Amino acid sequence: MQTRARVGVALTALAALLAGVGAPSTAHAQTAPAPAASAVSIQTALPAPVSAWSAPASDGSRPGWSTRNASVLRAPAAVVAPALASGASRLRVVTTRVVGGQPVVSTATVPAAQAVATVDRAQDAPGAVAVSVDTRAQATGYNDPIRPQQWSLSRLGGETFHGRVSTAGVTVAVVDTGVDGGHPDLRGVLVPGAQFLEPSAGGTGGTGATDPNGHGTHVAGIIAAVADNRVGVAGMAPGTRIMPVRVLDGHGEGWTSDIARGVIHAANHGATVINLSLGSDQPDVTLDKAVQYAVAKGVVVVAAGGNERLAGNRASYPAAYANVIGVAATTSSSRAAAYSNTGRYIDVAAPGDGIVSTYPTRLIRSGYARMSGTSMATPLVAATVAGLRAARPSLTVAQVQSLLASTATDLGVRGRDDTYGAGLVDANRALCTLRVCPAVLTWSGVSSWTPAAGTPATGVVTARTATGDVLAGAPVRVCYAPAHLGRTTCSDRRSDAAGRVATTFTARSITGVSVNYLGTSAATASTTHVTYQTRSAVTTRTGPRSLAVSVAPRQATVLLDRYDAYRGTWTQVRSATTSVAGAAAFTRLPAGTYRLRTPRSSTLAAIVTGAVSVR
Known part of the structure; x- marks a missing residue:
């Protein structure tokens, strides 16, 4: 004799109601009792309606699209470095300019060897707000x-x-x-x-x-x-x-x-x-x-x-x-x-x-x-x-x-x-x-993402398959693009037995580092790119109502901020131009807590020091 048991959906609907949508139907009423011969019960509650959320309206402030992006100020070689690491023979340099109150995008396809020079010219174009190397994209x-x-x-x-x-x-x-x-x-x-x-x-x-x-x-x-x-x-x-x-x-x-x-x-x-x-x-x-x-x-x-x-x-x-x-x-x-x-x-x-x-x-x-x-x-x-x-x-x-x-x-x-x-x-x-999927590249062993100029900068990239197996002896291309040199240097290498590739260089300026896994039968090609924000080393010396600073390598401008304990904010109070040796001094300062800053340049990252007390 066939068994006929009542079965309920395995469902627990728990949720806080989101505003702005209609009320749920009463279709999810209390369930009818099951036949006594083979009774079962279910857990059913009303589902919570959901509506799409939208972004808050703009506050009407100055549009960010019309201001110059850092790509216009970076060394051209640093802009080009990730694309060069791919090994492409020709690159598309993209320039965004403000013309007639709206952004105009133009592209120039050039041999890879000419890309740095093309970016350099694009950065000087009137109204340029962004310069980049074109990349392929897909819906992600x-x-x-x-x-x-x-x-x-x-x-x-x-x-x-x-x-x-x-x-x-x-x-x-x-x-x-x-x-x-x-x-x-x-x-x-x-x-x-x-x-x-x-x-x-x-x-x-x-x-x-x-x-x-x-x-x-x-x-x-x-x-x-x-x-x-x-x-x-x-x-x-x-x-x-x-x-x-x-x-x-x-x-x-x-x-x-x-x-x-x-x-x-x-x-x-x-x-x-x-x-x-x-x-x-x-x-x-x-x-x-x-x-x-x-x-x-x-x-x-x-x-x-x-x-x-x-x-x-x-x-x-x-x-x-x-x-x-x-x-x-x-x-x-x-x-x-x-x-x-x-x-x-x-x-x-x-x-x-x-x-x-x-x-x-x-x-x-x-x-x-x-x-x-x-x-x-x-x-x-x-x-x-x-x-x-x-x-x-x-x-x-x-x-x-x-x-x-x-x-x-x-x-x-x-x-x-x-x-x-x-x-x-x-x-x-x-x-x-x-099936074969792109290699997964992960960074470790990074001594600092903001190394002081003149110090070693290190990092290790480990290549694995999507399932976690290390890619030993795999072909990789490592590229360095130091901003102060204006060019990119690449070398082809092999990962070690643990799938690792070491990246080591002496930090002299902002440097882009690309590691490109070239692909094998175990994993398809993939690339990782990072930027070491190299900064100057700053030393300070306080005296009576004075503060001396030395910046190496030299940054032309040094900014002095004072801490407002009442408001809990920092306010710029002075600026100075450093000497050829990178030295500057601030005198006749009121007693208080100060910090020093240097703006970002085309080759070195901005600096913000810790608090310094002046008495």
């Missing part, structure tokens, strides 16, 4: 207005992930409360789905593209909301096709038999991944059989780990079934959410607290809501799996599970645990295990 930050509120996407590197793999050929079935097919941020995302409900809740039939509850629409948006469309939010894997399979009613409840039908339908109609943001504490053989059928057909099934940690913490199904990826929820501080279930069935964790996504506009006027729960963490893992399957369609279910576990960021106690499973899912690391 989505323009969706609510994107800044999507901390989960930032944590998992959503833009980078999407930039590395297209999921346009992958279908994820969202077996849930349905998906709002008319939502503006899901336009063109849905493929035909299905509906499996008892007659009183709508019966069987339809395409699943209606959602009287909102939960399924929220899940779908986390996976595949359209990105860079200047509307709402962005999905973790935009471009993914969503198959809406409605198996839960307007209260977020349904029969396990209907969920089983939905899983079978998804597996038979082209789904690569099935997202199950729902659960029951009662195992059901019918649903288990359906899940195993999908797995046998090569479909990856991802399910919510449950939100009942504080209410018994019983295992949640289908997450606890064999061959299913069970997902726990983390907060923005990368800690387990208080409600997130623990257990041996938890495989990985993902952000699930305060997640902003799409919501039916008939329920919330803005069309967006913030919700929390393992229901929200699960689609982030499903989206990650979509990317992995897009990168390598031949991956088996077991290989996907192993890849997610081996590349996850360990959280909690060392190694696998029942709270986080293998750890926080790392979409980019998992993807870069399957």
Whole structure:
């Protein structure tokens, strides 16, 4: 005899209401009691509406675009250095000038050997406010207005992930409360789905593209909301096709038999991944059989780990079934959410607290809501799996599970645990295990970013693959561009056995240092550029109502500030021109606390000394 257990969505919606949007619908009313034969309960609260925020209005102050940028004052070689490090044979020098009250941008393409001279001339052009070397750019930050509120996407590197793999050929079935097919941020995302409900809740039939509850629409948006469309939010894997399979009613409840039908339908109609943001504490053989059928057909099934940690913490199904990826929820501080279930069935964790996504506009006027729960963490893992399957369609279910576990960021106690499973899912690391990604270059061992002139300046760049393996013996190009020389010097080298490349020079002026990893079969090319802000050494000597200063190398102007203890501010009171030897003296000073400053020059950084007492 078939078991028919009521199942509720694994959802905890917690949030503070944001101002400026319509009130939520009462569709999330108290749930109806489950049949006594196999009772389950759910945790459901109203979602919080979300609106896009806008930047504050300008205060009308002088426009910054019309003032000269430091690039007009820097040594031409320092401006050109990062581009020369790339090894390009021709460069585009860009000049921005103020003409007729507006910025005018012009470019000049020249051989690399002529770039420094071209920049030098551009800096002297009338009205020049910025000079640079043109660079290629690609979209890295989505323009969706609510994107800044999507901390989960930032944590998992959503833009980078999407930039590395297209999921346009992958279908994820969202077996849930349905998906709002008319939502503006899901336009063109849905493929035909299905509906499996008892007659009183709508019966069987339809395409699943209606959602009287909102939960399924929220899940779908986390996976595949359209990105860079200047509307709402962005999905973790935009471009993914969503198959809406409605198996839960307007209260977020349904029969396990209907969920089983939905899983079978998804597996038979082209789904690569099935997202199950729902659960029951009662195992059901019918649903288990359906899940195993999908797995046998090569479909990856991802399910919510449950939100009942504080209410018994019983295992949640289908997450606890064999061959299913069970997902726990983390907060923005990368800690387990208080409600997130623990257990041996938890495989990985993902952000699930305060997640902003799409919501039916008939329920919330803005069309967006913030919700929390393992229901929200699960689609982030499903989206990650979509990317992995897009990168390598031949991956088996077991290989996907192993890849997610081996590349996850360990959280909690060392190694696998029942709270986080293998750890926080790392979409980019998992993807870069399957395909070659740019090298990751990190700096360490820097003695000072503001070295005194005449002292050694050191730094070490370590080259690693995106998965953390060191790139030993890798080809690199190191370039130095000291401002006082007006030219760039480069040398080709190899990283050591630990993937390290040392950079060492004697600081004489502001110096740009570029390290360009030239690329191998293990990682593609990447570049890191830093600037050492070399400064003069300043010594002071106080006397009765006097202060003598020596600046080496010489800076022409020295400024004297006095501290106003009443206002708590520094105020410039004197200036002096230094001698050829860099010396200056201030006399007849009132007793007080002073400091010295030198303005930035074309070759040396500005200086601000510590406080000096004059009596």
